[in-house]
């Protein structure tokens with residue numbers, strides 16, 4: 001069962017210059033229930049537009065989006081109830097206190113009245129914002145407003161949580177809190193979709209990713225499979241004693257040596273037999289998400 005299925009979705013805008021911009025171009029992908037999925041791509045790729053359509057904030061021009069099997073276009077209110085969304089832009093209800101904002105959201109999303117106070121305390125404690133319970137939203141710092149937005153999105157324990165660049169511009173401690181929160185919610189069964197420009201973050205958290213550029217999906221799948229596809233197929237090793245005759249095919253790269261790999265097991269066995277106790281370290285290379293990203297998008301803008 002999928003938490004999200006996007007089928008051939010297109011969204012066009014008319015720009016200020018009266019030109020047609022295809023922000024999302026025939027996008028299809030799906031996320032299985034209970035997964036953490038990364039939506040990646042350079043600035044302007046179409047990520048937030050896609051999130052706007054998943055969360056029923058804007059309508060698709062073409063295609064179908066289903067959240068937990070429910071068509072967003074046909075039943076937007078039912079979909080909204082299952083979702084928690086943290087948008088990219090900071091939007092908080094400035095005149096109200098943190099407690100009032102969360103009380104309102106908890107009520108809107110059906111948290112029973114007697115449970116609301118406790119739920120609010122729980123999420124604020126986890127996000128380290130409990131000390132600001134009675135403060136007005138307008139008086140919070142930027143990072144605290146971001147915490148309040150996350151609290152709003154999770155106070156009703158959504159089945160599916162969407163975070164649009166939750167860690168952009170936040171301090172190290174908040175970033176770690178957000179990671180911990182994402183992992184905890186996921187362990188409790190929440191499916192998570194998030195966007196980030198920090199690729200090491202995607203590597204840490206996601207099992208699968210969709211990479212989009214200029215509105216199109218350019219890669220989709222399990223992160224491990226994608227890394228394998230792009231891995232350089234070489235074995236790197238270091239030697240204690242460098243003054244030895246080398247095995248055929250071995251090349252020197254700085255202080256390391258490289259050997260083109262055809263079969264990891266066989267090649268490792270051949271190298272270790274040949275060099276015996278002379279091998280100081282040995283590893284096969286797996287491409288980083290950053291290398292893959294740059295290669296596929298030709299974009300230095302990560």
Ligand SMILES: Nc1ncnc2c1ncn2[C@@H]1O[C@H](COP(=O)(O)OP(=O)(O)OP(=O)(O)O)[C@@H](O)[C@H]1O
Nearest residue numbers: 013014015023041042043044045046047048049050
């Ligand atoms: N309401 C709109 N009217 C016109 N153009 C829009 C509108 N919303 C988005 N766009 C354009 O659609 C494209 C995709 O924007 P989007 O916000 O989805 O990108 P993104 O992938 O989220 O980028 P970022 O990483 O910078 O957040 C951009 O060129 C943007 O200018």
Ligand SMILES: [Mg+2]
Nearest residue numbers: 047048088164
């Ligand atoms: Mg965006």
